[in-house]
Amino acid sequence: MNSPELRQKAFLLMLIAVSVAFIWILLPFYGSVFWAAVLAIIFTPFHRRLLAALGQRRNLAAFITLLLVLVIVILPVTLMTISLLQEGALIYQKIRTGELNFGMYFQQIMSAAPPWLVNLLDRSGLTNIAELQDMLSSGILRGSQFIATHALGIGQNAFGFFVSFGIMLYVLFFLLRDGDSLAAKIKQAMPLTMEHKRHLSSKFTTVIRATVKGNVVVAALQGTLGGLIFYFLGIQGAPLWGFVMAFLSLIPAVGAGLIWIPVAIYFLFTGAVWQGTVLIAFGVFVIGLVDNLLRPVLVGRDTRMPDYVVLISTLGGLVLFGLNGFVIGPVIAALFMSAWDLFAASMETPRIEKKD
Incomplete structure (x- = not known):
């Protein structure tokens, strides 16, 4: 009745139960x-x-x-x-x-x-x-x-x-x-090969650093530049709109344009041609270039993820997890891609050995 296999299963069940309970307490x-x-x-x-x-x-x-x-x-x-x-x-x-x-x-x-x-x-x-x-x-x-x-x-x-x-x-x-000691204990407990542990942990920390560093720098620059141009053009609540543009810039590709483009259209259609022209030129060639040049360098280069994956994972993360999602989304996407890369490599190795 009290076989080693049964004890092992009971221990694993208890381990899962206390882990779930601990996460529940932290929620x-x-x-x-x-x-x-x-x-x-x-x-x-x-x-x-x-x-x-x-x-x-x-x-x-x-x-x-x-x-x-x-x-x-x-x-x-x-x-x-x-x-x-x-x-x-x-x-x-x-x-x-x-x-x-x-x-x-x-x-x-x-x-x-x-x-x-x-x-x-x-x-x-x-x-x-x-x-x-x-x-x-x-x-x-x-x-x-x-x-x-x-x-x-x-x-x-x-x-x-x-x-x-x-x-x-x-x-x-x-x-x-x-x-460092906590990370070492987590790695030791993971039932993976040492190579897989190193690869996944490295990817995890790299993506978090790159995502936060890149998105925060881009958001700060776009929000500041957007707020300044709004203030220069006499738009009410420039600090508020700058902050909103900074938040929206967490969404790659579109971001701050959701704010300054409608304002530029309003200027053009109501006869304020020079204000609209200045805002469009500034938005495209200054605010837009911050996103197009810095984000791929700061985020895409380190995470080694395509731009469309960064965009979709960021949007999905924001929808599911709120503000925390701009980090969680790309991290999950990066781990997903890394895990499948490791799986493909592990499947390829036996095939090569059979050919030899």
Whole structure:
């Protein structure tokens, strides 16, 4: 009855059960643990150099690295988020009071639109301009209301926010300090060959670093450039639109164009030709080049994934996992491709041996 095979199966069942239970326990703090792991992977090379310089004083090296993360990552993100919430609340109030009327802007575009565009809308079934105007106004109002509500929600749930923030910093410290030993234990427990372990772990860390590094740099540049050109052209809420463009730039290929292209069209159709021309030229030759030149260099080169795979996996990740998905999506795609490459190589080896 109590055979070794039965004991092995019982142990594996228990191992699966406690692993699932542990993941279930971590789910309330999934975001905190996830970003602690991402930041630990990104800053591990710096931490290792610092550890060597400090004579292997692990606690001190982890603490200094944590301070660096606070200064160059968390503090700027916090300040930008506060600015976004303030701008969003201001835009929401202006829409409610009628100071900003996006429906009127849309009506101005349609009034100045050439006949061929109106005919195209007719053929597409978009003949009810009033309905489209209401949809546009209500959509922008809901978006601004969402930002304003979350600004209030963060203030009301400050305790929960600081708890999650504290957990992230706490986990990050120990991942920096003990990350190498933890990674070694995980590799040891994986039932794979050493070659497969090295390949997959290397791909995992490389994709995370490349994805975060590349997307954050591209988002920061496109958001900053977009906000500056909007400010130069006198568009209200330039910091807010810059932040929105930065967020949308996480979507490869389209990104910031979802914001500046409609604004440029509005300028052209309402007689502000030079503003529209400047915005189109700046969007194509400055904002667009940041995406077309830097993203393939920073993301595609290191991940060794085709651009279309990066695009689809990023979009799918954002839909399924929210903001965390811009990292999770490409990581899953890279591991998928790597696993199949390893499988194909392992199947090819026996064939070669048989031929020999």
